[in-house]
Amino acid sequence: MSGRLDDCAILEASYFIKNSNGYIIKKGKFYNKIKIDGKYEQYIPAQSKLLAELCEKIANDLNK
Secondary structure (H helix, E strand, C coil), X not given: CEECCCCEEEEEEEEEEECCXXXXXXXXXXXXXXXXXXXXXXXXXXXXXXXXXXXXXXXXHHCC
16 A cells, blocks of 8 residues: 555555365456645545455455
8 A cells, every 4th residue: 555645545456265175266457546746634534445445355356
C-alpha cells in the first residue's frame, strides 16, 4: 500500500490460498488506485476502500 496525499492511494498485492494439504488452490494479483485531492481525511478512507476491494476479489476467487 502506498500513495501520496497530493495524488492517490494505491494498493498492489499478490496473494495465494492453500488447502489443508499445503497446495496452492488459488492465486491472484490486485492493483487499484483511488485519486485524492491532498487531504488526509480522504487518504485513510481511500486505503480502507482499497483493502475492502482486495478482500472482495479474494472472496470472489474462492467462490469460483
